[in-house]
Amino acid sequence: NAGVTQTPKFQVLKTGQSMTLQCAQDMNHEYMSWYRQDPGMGLRLIHYSVGAGITDQGEVPNGYNVSRSTTEDFPLRLLSAAPSQTSVYFCASSYSVQGTEAFFGQGTRLTVV
């Protein structure tokens, strides 16, 4: 049981480059979400999805796009990387929004130079 798989684990980008962070879960979870966590800070919600074909913005969506074409996958796309996007990114999933445990991927450590 793989749970939530995030790739890559580490990435260095140059300013202006674009890239996609991958997130996949094999638990048939409806709810998936992306967070960023800056050093010494809490999780900030970027985007979330309550099911395939449905996405919504979180607290800090600017500079990021998401799509949810399948239940399993929820990729996060950085459109034009900026140094302010240097952070650790976590993907999480849960069976539903209500009353169930959220499972996290191991995180992607992104540095934009």
Add this chain to the structure above:
Amino acid sequence: RKEVEQDPGPFNVPEGATVAFNCTYSNSASQSFFWYRQDCRKEPKLLMSVYSSGNEDGRFTAQLNRASQYISLLIRDSKLSDSATYLCVLGGSSASKIIFGSGTRLSIRP
């Protein structure tokens, strides 16, 4: 007002002490509550769910006060391994998203 508020700490307590954290929330429609633990540079993991009647898991006790809109976590006989950041989490409100608090840092000293 933030949807979830936690004292960021850090709480620095000696081994064996009892320590308690509170977390207040603003949306009275929130339906499910959890405490998560996050170790340095790791992903958050579920510590325990919080039930209306209160619940206990070994040295950990969680309580929910709907009238005052807060949840609490009590750690008894603290161990060095309890050093971590503790996040309160809310789910199932009309916002249709899971909401994480910013966390309370706990450091247990020998």
